[in-house]
Amino acid sequence: MAKNVVIIGAGGHGKVIADIVVKSGDNVVGFLDDSKDVGDVIIEKFTVIGKVEDCEKLQQENKNLFFVIAIGNNYVRKEIFEKYKLNYYTAIHPTAVIGMGVHIGTGTVIMANACINSSAKIGNNCIINTGTIIEHDNIIEDNVHVSPNATLCGTVKVGEYTHIGAGSIIKNNISIVDNSIIGAGAVVVKNIVKNGVYIGIPAKFKKDN
Numbered sequence: 001m002a003k004n005v006v007i008i009g010a011g012g013h014g015k016v017i018a019d020i021v022v023k024s025g026d027n028v029v030g031f032l033d034d035s036k037d038v039g040d041v042i043i044e045k046f047t048v049i050g051k052v053e054d055c056e057k058l059q060q061e062n063k064n065l066f067f068v069i070a071i072g073n074n075y076v077r078k079e080i081f082e083k084y085k086l087n088y089y090t091a092i093h094p095t096a097v098i099g100m101g102v103h104i105g106t107g108t109v110i111m112a113n114a115c116i117n118s119s120a121k122i123g124n125n126c127i128i129n130t131g132t133i134i135e136h137d138n139i140i141e142d143n144v145h146v147s148p149n150a151t152l153c154g155t156v157k158v159g160e161y162t163h164i165g166a167g168s169i170i171k172n173n174i175s176i177v178d179n180s181i182i183g184a185g186a187v188v189v190k191n192i193v194k195n196g197v198y199i200g201i202p203a204k205f206k207k208d209n
Helices: 012-023 052-061 074-083
Strands: 004-008 027-032 041-043 046-050 065-069 197-199 204-207
Touching: 004 012, 004 052, 012 027, 012 041, 027 052, 046 052, 052 065, 065 074
Parallel strands: 004 027, 004 065, 027 046
Antiparallel strands: 041 046, 197 204
16 A cells, blocks of 8 residues: 655755655655745645644644655754654665665665665665665664765675765775764775764875764
8 A cells, every 4th residue: 555655854855755755656745844835846746734843743643644854964864753753754766776684774765776785784764875885784874874876895884873975985894983974985995983074085084073
């Protein structure tokens, strides 16, 4: 049976998630967003139906509704995820490749053409963006954002709240501490044990977050 999904966040990321919901055979009820007006058209026929805090009332009125958070900032996404006890929707684009033994957490979004290979574990409330490669036995903790076309080789561990930049490469058997930012196009060849911003080839510490 098709699920009815409310999207929290009506920016560009929300539009992409709406596309995933529709292509998965489910229904977009509408968007919740604090910066837009009720009735604003976001994409196609889908409009803003309220503010973020309205999610609780909607859930109480309809226990069969599902919600997905379409916000790129890891900390804002986590705050909403923990504050509101909702039925969270896990969005997986039909073109994503999901290997055997993969675990994908609640509320996580897997974008088009992502590849998650065998025995990888993706936490709750993550974003695995377009064209990302998550190789075998990776562990991606909760509230992580992996940007488009990033490649994480085998047995990589990524700590909570970390942002992996677009097109970056993480060598196999690497561990990245919580709350790190890996810049776009960076190549990580050593464990990252101090949180902060890392850029370059090979990736080097640039500054604190």
